[in-house]
Amino acid sequence: MAQRRKSDSQVRKIGVVTGGGDCPGLNAVIRAIVLSAINRGWEVYGIERGFEGLLHRDHVHPLTLQNVRGIIHTGGTILGTTNRGNPLELNVVEDGETKHVDVSDKIVEQFHDLGLESLIVIGGDGTLTIADSLAQKGLPVIGVPKTIDNDLMATEMTFGFSTAVTTATDAIDKLHATASSHERVMIVEVMGRYAGWIALYSGVAGGADVILLPEIPYQLESIAKKLHDRWRRKRNFAIVVAAEGARPEGGEMIFKAHEEGREPRLGGIAEHLADDLHKLTGYETRSLVLGHLQRGGQPTPADRLLATRFGAAAVRAIESGEKNVMVAFLASTIITVPLAEAISKRKLVPREYDVIQSARDLGMSFGDE
Numbered sequence: 001m002a003q004r005r006k007s008d009s010q011v012r013k014i015g016v017v018t019g020g021g022d023c024p025g026l027n028a029v030i031r032a033i034v035l036s037a038i039n040r041g042w043e044v045y046g047i048e049r050g051f052e053g054l055l056h057r058d059h060v061h062p063l064t065l066q067n068v069r070g071i072i073h074t075g076g077t078i079l080g081t082t083n084r085g086n087p088l089e090l091n092v093v094e095d096g097e098t099k100h101v102d103v104s105d106k107i108v109e110q111f112h113d114l115g116l117e118s119l120i121v122i123g124g125d126g127t128l129t130i131a132d133s134l135a136q137k138g139l140p141v142i143g144v145p146k147t148i149d150n151d152l153m154a155t156e157m158t159f160g161f162s163t164a165v166t167t168a169t170d171a172i173d174k175l176h177a178t179a180s181s182h183e184r185v186m187i188v189e190v191m192g193r194y195a196g197w198i199a200l201y202s203g204v205a206g207g208a209d210v211i212l213l214p215e216i217p218y219q220l221e222s223i224a225k226k227l228h229d230r231w232r233r234k235r236n237f238a239i240v241v242a243a244e245g246a247r248p249e250g251g252e253m254i255f256k257a258h259e260e261g262r263e264p265r266l267g268g269i270a271e272h273l274a275d276d277l278h279k280l281t282g283y284e285t286r287s288l289v290l291g292h293l294q295r296g297g298q299p300t301p302a303d304r305l306l307a308t309r310f311g312a313a314a315v316r317a318i319e320s321g322e323k324n325v326m327v328a329f330l331a332s333t334i335i336t337v338p339l340a341e342a343i344s345k346r347k348l349v350p351r352e353y354d355v356i357q358s359a360r361d362l363g364m365s366f367g368d369e
């Protein structure tokens with residue numbers, strides 16, 4: 001599309017912000033937004049470091065073609081992001097005391113002062129929930145779903161997921177060699193608080209022996225049975241993939257930290273399991289936490305493509321007058337869904353999902369039988 005020249009009063013101005021944890025493909029979305037908007041003769045303003053950036057004029061900058069050159073393949077976000085703080089109840093320390101302050105009205109006011117028409121918010125459920133509250137206060141929003149966890153019900157796929165699964169699968173592939181050489185049980189902990197999509201996909205793609213998901217509580221004895229079975233068949237090693245939110249039947253998830261105003265941090269299930277399984281079976285065990293490696297690195301081509309489609313579709317949504325919607329991937333195409341509806345439901349792995357059935361058919365264990 002050739003760039004159209006417009007008089008100053010005709011120029012449409014939009015903002016873009018990234019919020020929550022970073023995710024491979026964020027830069028590809030920003031690039032798609034900037035190119036699509038500039039090709040329409042619009043201006044794009046980047047808000048740095050999440051919504052709070054709107055409170056500081058020096059955190060709001062025009063995004064030009066130059067800014068988005070050569071970033072489709074890069075991880076992270078050129079705008080910066082944060083998963084600390086919610087503008088509706090911001091932690092402010094006054095006289096040594098922490099208070100919650102609602103700065104949302106100020107954010108909406110600043111947005112309008114900047115002469116912006118719409119704000120494209122790229123974020124996961126937490127960020128989009130905040131965006132929905134701002135939308136109710138009069139800030140026109142277009143949401144773009146982002147999460148490596150792929151756990152938003154309104155979209156079949158989020159960008160970042162393919163990259164995270166690729167990273168996790170690559171790690172599982174590498175661990176096979178060392179596990180078999182040493183005749184060990186290797187336990188890999190992958191991200192996924194409440195939904196086990198990364199564990200399931202990487203576990204199946206990597207040929208794991210046991211996959212533990214938050215959705216299917218495990219019994220230690222059932223995992224031990226699978227290990228003994230392998231040793232009996234002279235396959236004297238095993239790979240266990242555990243989502244960070246995996247938990248034993250009747251037990252709890254393992255938390256690392258609870259910080260005020262933030263989602264609790266999970267972590268430690270792999271080490272915990274390694275100890276328990278060693279005690280129960282006598283096999284030598286080792287654990288590995290992949291952690292934030294899964295959020296870094298170059299986005300896969302699939303993530304770049306989805307991110308590009310989301311970014312361009314967000315601009316088209318603004319052009320056609322939509323607001324308070326989220327772009328989503330459904331039945332191989334990009335649609336828009338009401339934002340309030342998009343944030344209302346988390347997408348968990350269904351127990352009867354065909355990928356689970358196929359994995360069971362192949363003899364993989366979910367620690368529950």
Ligand code: F6P
Pocket residue numbers: 021083124147148149191192193244265266295
């Ligand atoms: O929601 C994305 C996610 O990567 C989760 O899978 C993980 O539990 C969490 O973010 C980690 O967040 P933080 O960057 O605060 O450690």
